[in-house]
Amino acid sequence: MQEFLLSTAIVALAEMGDKTQLLALLLAARYQKPVPILIAILLATLINHGVSAMVGQWVTTVLSPEILLWIVSLGFIAMAGWMLIPDELGDEDENINKWQKYGVFGATFVLFFLAEIGDKTQIATVALAARFDSIFWVTAGTTLGMMLANAPAVFIGHKLAEKLPISLIHKIGALIFLLLGVGALIQHYLL
Template identity: 60%
Template sequence: MEALLVSTGVVALAEIGDKTQLLAFILAARFKRPWPIIAGILVATVLNHALAGAVGAWLTSLVSPQVLRWVLGLSFIAMAAWTLVPDKMDDDESESLAARRLGVFGATFVAFFLAEMGDKTQIATVAMAARYSDAILVVMGTTLGMMLANVPAVLIGDKLAHKLPIRLVHGIAALIFAVLGVATLMGAGASLGF
């Protein structure tokens, strides 16, 4: 259960102000059809994070528990630093072309799936799936965290974006990643084999 709760909380906080949340705001403003956008976000996130969770679980079979502990601890600390760097959206003309060809759901799915490749939340999913023994709970948690951050972005749009203290939220997420990193380096989870 810890894997689900930590994964949900960390990703929900890390996602606030992230490029995929900015993408959710843009898609909501452009298409004004929240339900296909939310469905596209959900399907893209489940697929992307399931792949990331599988990679994380696979990593545990490749390296010794001691090496894994150091890799994970340092990865969480790196995620803490990365979380403090604000994301910016790239203008992409292909987004409107994708919407014409694929519809709102398809355009959202493609945009979110690609935006998540190598993103903080995908890397965090890999690290947490390697850290916890239940990759399924991690993927459920990271997906729930993504939805908790992005559904309001789609439903409320720009009104919400200007009221959140983004720097504070990023600071809290960075602190959680840092605590996870230090705890892992100090041996937390030793009973799990690393």
């Protein structure tokens, strides 16, 4: 259960102000149909994070525990730094227009899935799955964390985003990643 709760908290915090959350805001403002947007985000996240968790587990079979410890620990520490860099959406209006022919659900699914590739939350999912021995609970937790961050963005839109202390949320998320990385090394070498 620890892997589920930690995965949920980490991804919910990492997603605040992330490009995929900004994309969810943009899609909600553009289409004003929250249910198909949320279902598409849920399915895109389940697939993306499910595969990411499998990759994280696979990595544990090809790397020695010592190397894996260093990679995961340094990965969490790097994620702490990455959390402090604000994301920007770029020219997503053009991408939305490109995929609009597939409808609200199709456009949201494709755009969200593609935006999540190489994103903080995907990399966190790989690292969490490598750290914990549970594809299911990590995928469930990271997906729940993604939905906890994006559902309010879809329903409330820009009004909520402007009132959240995004900088503080990023700093808290960075601190959690840093503690995980340093804590894993301390636990291995000192305890």
